[in-house]
Amino acid sequence: MKTYRAAVIGCSRMGAFIDSEVPDYQAIRLPYSHAAGFYAEERTDLVACSDLRPEVMEVFGERYNVPKERQYTDYRELIDKENLDIVSVATQPEHRADVVIYAVEHGVKAIYAEKAMAASMDEADAMVEAVERNGAFFNLGTNRRWHTGFDKMKEVIDSGELGALKTLIIYGNHSLFNGSSHQFDLILRLNSDRRALWASAHITDDDSIFDGDIVREDPNGQGLIQFENGVTAHALLSPRGAEWEAICDRGTVTCWNNGWQWHIRRQADVPGWRNCFVPEAFPEFERASSTANLIKDLVHSLDTGEPSRCGVRVAHASTELIFAFMESHLQSGARVQLPLKGSKLRLERDRAPRQPRFQ
Numbered sequence: 001m002k003t004y005r006a007a008v009i010g011c012s013r014m015g016a017f018i019d020s021e022v023p024d025y026q027a028i029r030l031p032y033s034h035a036a037g038f039y040a041e042e043r044t045d046l047v048a049c050s051d052l053r054p055e056v057m058e059v060f061g062e063r064y065n066v067p068k069e070r071q072y073t074d075y076r077e078l079i080d081k082e083n084l085d086i087v088s089v090a091t092q093p094e095h096r097a098d099v100v101i102y103a104v105e106h107g108v109k110a111i112y113a114e115k116a117m118a119a120s121m122d123e124a125d126a127m128v129e130a131v132e133r134n135g136a137f138f139n140l141g142t143n144r145r146w147h148t149g150f151d152k153m154k155e156v157i158d159s160g161e162l163g164a165l166k167t168l169i170i171y172g173n174h175s176l177f178n179g180s181s182h183q184f185d186l187i188l189r190l191n192s193d194r195r196a197l198w199a200s201a202h203i204t205d206d207d208s209i210f211d212g213d214i215v216r217e218d219p220n221g222q223g224l225i226q227f228e229n230g231v232t233a234h235a236l237l238s239p240r241g242a243e244w245e246a247i248c249d250r251g252t253v254t255c256w257n258n259g260w261q262w263h264i265r266r267q268a269d270v271p272g273w274r275n276c277f278v279p280e281a282f283p284e285f286e287r288a289s290s291t292a293n294l295i296k297d298l299v300h301s302l303d304t305g306e307p308s309r310c311g312v313r314v315a316h317a318s319t320e321l322i323f324a325f326m327e328s329h330l331q332s333g334a335r336v337q338l339p340l341k342g343s344k345l346r347l348e349r350d351r352a353p354r355q356p357r358f359q
Contacts, residue, residue, distance in 0.1 A: 163249025
């Protein structure tokens with residue numbers, strides 16, 4: 001079977017070295033970084049990398065057997081020279097659109113883009129147009145979409161055994177670009193990627209982070225999302241952190257501790273109680289690397305031409321919710337209708353690249 005040529009652009013934490021931070025983390029199975037995923041996958045050959053810091057690429061090359069002559073400080077040169085099938089774009093969101101668009105315009109047929117998708121809605125729109133016009137496949141690095149535990153959670157919801165899905169709760173929404181990019185994609189997945197109708201939100205940061213249309217820091221936000229099928233999502237900023245709950249007519253499915261523990265409670269007739277929900281065992285599932293599953297999904301699309309699980313329009317939908325939350329806050333919490341029209345907000349942070357932890 002064909003082996004696909006892959007490269008990583010942006011060789012920092014999620015791009016290459018986050019595995020050093022989570023070797024014993026119960027919620028994650030390795031490989032976790034983009035590079036480690038390609039290095040472990042037998043159907044991909046990690047041939048090159050690009051970063052503005054040669055010293056970081058030197059360590060990348062030693063770890064993943066990428067020779068110095070295939071380490072590029074200019075991503076355009078990498079794409080032009082390396083005849084790539086898959087490109088990972090693990091830069092910050094402020095730079096992501098330019099890289100993705102250049103890649104698909106120059107023959108790359110599969111993109112693994114880190115989240116959030118883009119720094120503005122105009123850039124997200126341009127990415128959709130370029131990816132679709134060039135017939136490329138796209139997956140966003142919202143790893144819970146490929147987590148086998150959330151696959152099982154979705155199976156329970158979709159089975160109907162607990163009744164119709166009514167409510168989704170995000171207990172720790174965190175910052176919008178870094179955290180909500182994960183959270184919003186997950187609730188979209190659990191709700192079968194149904195269309196959101198409106199969002200209403202509040203940003204807890206000082207409004208000074210908004211400098212006209214420029215967003216100077218990644219804001220923390222919470223609010224409501226209403227979907228076309230009647231499901232309501234509550235995105236909370238709470239100390240519970242990375243936990244989620246799906247509430248159905250006759251039961252609930254909950255994930256605790258960021259994908260480590262899973263619980264079902266089913267409505268039951270218990271003498272002396274009304275509307276009682278009784279715990280039961282969550283179905284068994286095989287724990288696996290979400291990064292590996294994401295890459296296998298792109299390989300499958302390249303093999304078959306079938307759509308990827310997180311296509312560019314799915315990624316656009318979760319990105320739109322990030323900007324809808326900010327727009328709602330700037331309108332004093334008003335409901336912002338979706339699709340979002342006319343947003344000119346753009347994330348622009350003045351900061352140096354994050355130094356990865358090599359060991």
